Amino acid sequence: MSAPSLLLALHSSSETLAVAVQRQGAELSTPEVGCFPLGRRLSNELLPCVEQVLPAEHWPRIGRIVVATGPGGFTGTRLTIVLARTLAQQLNVPLHGFSSFLLMARRLAGPGQPAHGLERFWLAQTLPRRGTVAGCYGPSSVSLGGIEEQLSPRLFRSDEAWPGMPGGPEPCLPAEVDPQADGLQLLELGRLAAEHQLPGPWQPVLPLYPTSPVEGL
Numbered sequence: 001m002s003a004p005s006l007l008l009a010l011h012s013s014s015e016t017l018a019v020a021v022q023r024q025g026a027e028l029s030t031p032e033v034g035c036f037p038l039g040r041r042l043s044n045e046l047l048p049c050v051e052q053v054l055p056a057e058h059w060p061r062i063g064r065i066v067v068a069t070g071p072g073g074f075t076g077t078r079l080t081i082v083l084a085r086t087l088a089q090q091l092n093v094p095l096h097g098f099s100s101f102l103l104m105a106r107r108l109a110g111p112g113q114p115a116h117g118l119e120r121f122w123l124a125q126t127l128p129r130r131g132t133v134a135g136c137y138g139p140s141s142v143s144l145g146g147i148e149e150q151l152s153p154r155l156f157r158s159d160e161a162w163p164g165m166p167g168g169p170e171p172c173l174p175a176e177v178d179p180q181a182d183g184l185q186l187l188e189l190g191r192l193a194a195e196h197q198l199p200g201p202w203q204p205v206l207p208l209y210p211t212s213p214v215e216g217l
Contacts, residue, residue, distance in 0.1 A: 005063025094200025122164025
């Protein structure tokens, strides 16, 4: 009898890398989550940290992968998505990418949370001298997991009006990553994708860059 397949989640859209693993099948296992405050060290320590949670000899058991696509740091987001794409390609397993803002929106829309019950809300992160990166979210009966990303995170310049801006007509919450909680949100979306038997080709999964890394050059 073959071992149950594993669901692997990778989240590096903040200074802390989150790696989460859960056994799939008729009975889900308790998720295992590792959080590693790497900062700029992620480029050298990504693989060792993943192996702390899921040793390489168990990688052939991976049956599906989910990864946070950003917004996040240029290097960390890119390297983690490259790893996810490579594993999905080599293992021939589905890969799904979700924005880090969508994961926050799911968490903040839960019972007892500040966005619970709101029909539409924004998440925003202010960038010094650039403007504000913001995305728009709301409940949806047809979206995976029940929360729809109505507008993917994009950059609004300081002189650009948008509905969630201070004094605007729609509620806006700060976009703050919680690595462990958002890693668990990734796992849940991966579980739902498996339940719906979504194909998950690896090729479309790319980093989300609301600001250009070469801007101003």
